[in-house]
Amino acid sequence: MSATTPSRLEKIIAAGHLAVTSECGPPRNGDPEVVSRKAELLRNHVDAINVTDNQTAVVRQCSLASCIRIKLLGLEPVLQMVTRDRNRIAIQSDLLGATSFGVHNILCLTGDHQRFGDHPTSANVFDMDSTRLIQTVRMMRDEGRLLGGHQMEEGRPQMFIGAAENPFADPFEIRVLRLAKKVAAGAQFIQTQCIYNMEKFKLWMKQVRDEGLHEKVAVLAGITPIKTVGMAKYMKNKVPGIDVPEAVIKRIAGVPKENQAEEGIKLCLEQIEELKEEEGIMGFHIMAIEWEEKVPEIVERAGLFPRPAVNGSE
Amino acid sequence: MSYPTNLRIVKVPCTGRVAAIHLLRAIEKGADGVFIAGCMEGDCHYQEGNLRAKKRVTYIRGLLESIGVDRERVAMYNLSAGMGPRFAEIAQEMTDKIRQLGPLVKSTNAGKEVVA
């Protein structure tokens, strides 16, 4: 695959390197410093930084504003966009705004239901879903056209299009069919839900390879280090779509409280090493929620530092 | 067997025959309390008539409470046909309870069914 957009992430993958991305959760207020601080922690250690979009339907500073901030710091943002809160008019409008600031990566998501968040009484939008969003970005980029037909002569989005997949959601058989659909719609990279059930993940990867999808889309494996056994249990029981095997809980619970964080890091490093050998894995998406300061250490200990240089990247 | 004279007994073939409205009508027409005496659970001759009655009693108790009438004025009891003394006991118990709650204001409010 050769890169077609100015996206640094795309260039890294096209050059055959393992990509590293991480994420940044904006604050629940208008503080301009939080995102800058979190992004700076990741400088030189990741190829691109995702900014979440009102994750779990909890109101935070918008992803677009944070992506602009990251861009202005000379770093590479990935605009996460959910379809829960905006219709096709607002979506295309935000995409044009992102384009005007040189945002070259987008992760197309449907979004957690608003009943999970802190405004459960709100209406939702869902004018389109993630697959349709992927198609929309592709149309704007490759044809220069808006959904309503307007033709853009210049200023077309030049975005590397990503989507999320959850190998641990049900029905299992359908996960690969859905991935095929997203690829057909235009998805170029995938970031998966965080992995703890290695067996199930490898089974999914095998199906991905059997469909030939690994040659059409770059799969970045989701990695989230466990900080405490409480966190592991919470993810297992309260967060839909995350599969945490008992063995993992036991392992973390088996060490004294003050050692659990290091055990969690050890586990995630083992996962990274194991997945480096998995055909079709093109990189890692490290989501260290409210633990961003650990990401540089993880990247270094995983042997993924320094990040490669690529042509034309900042 | 003797039981309090303030009792007005309405016989039905099965307590399942008692609709929610009947409980309210009794009160509208001057009763200070209403109780349904049905067969022991599991012994209903018509399968589950007494279970339906129980649900209706529960519903009406809740409705009465929401409009400011003590829910204890409506109750469901279960006994078999042969339990004469138990019936007298229930009647006395209910009477005592209603006496304690006091009389309801007698309904002077009218209502009719409009023939459309």
Place this chain on the structure above:
Amino acid sequence: MIMAKPKKAEEIISRVKDFSRVLVAGCKGCVAICEAGGQKEVEVLASAMRIHFSQIGKRIEIDEVSLSRQCDKEYLQELADSIDSYDAVISLACGAGVQFLTEMYGEKPVFPGVDTCFIGVTEEQGVWSERCQACGNCMLGETGGICPITRCSKRMLNGPCGGSENGKCEISLLVGRDVACGWHLIYERLKKLGELERFRRPSEDKDWTASRDGGPRQIIRKDVRP
């Protein structure tokens, strides 16, 4: 059909407490079937209200009527002779019926006696579930007879999302009951029908003009007009 649930008696009472002659008007259509606004419910509500007002010493006349439907003028007509003698009406019809009654007898305050909820089916006595969102552009033929607009909490056309677990929608955790994942149901059905190829193809765009988003709707059929 249209499913509704009764409003709380206290709420209805608070609306009409200052009137002297009130009519409780039920409907023998949809709301009777879901036991919210039929004749039985009219009787119970009217009786409970009379008892309440007696206890607080208020004189009020509360009458009862049940119409075949309140969404057709010919049935609402039946009230023409009697309606003037009331100062307020409580309609136990669905939202459409309440409004139509108001359109016909607008000088009277009309209060709703039920909360109209959805278009649905009777799964079993006492359990009614939503099935149709009236999007105006039925696509049931493409999804094995299961509606993604209604049964997917996110009305996805390319579902399921990543929160589908054990055939349940992610909101099941929050709403205290199991909500089936609409797309899980569609998947199982298409599998049975041998139509799984559909899952590979991104779906067509949805035109929401025919739904609520396009504005209040109307159907005009010249072929059946007089």
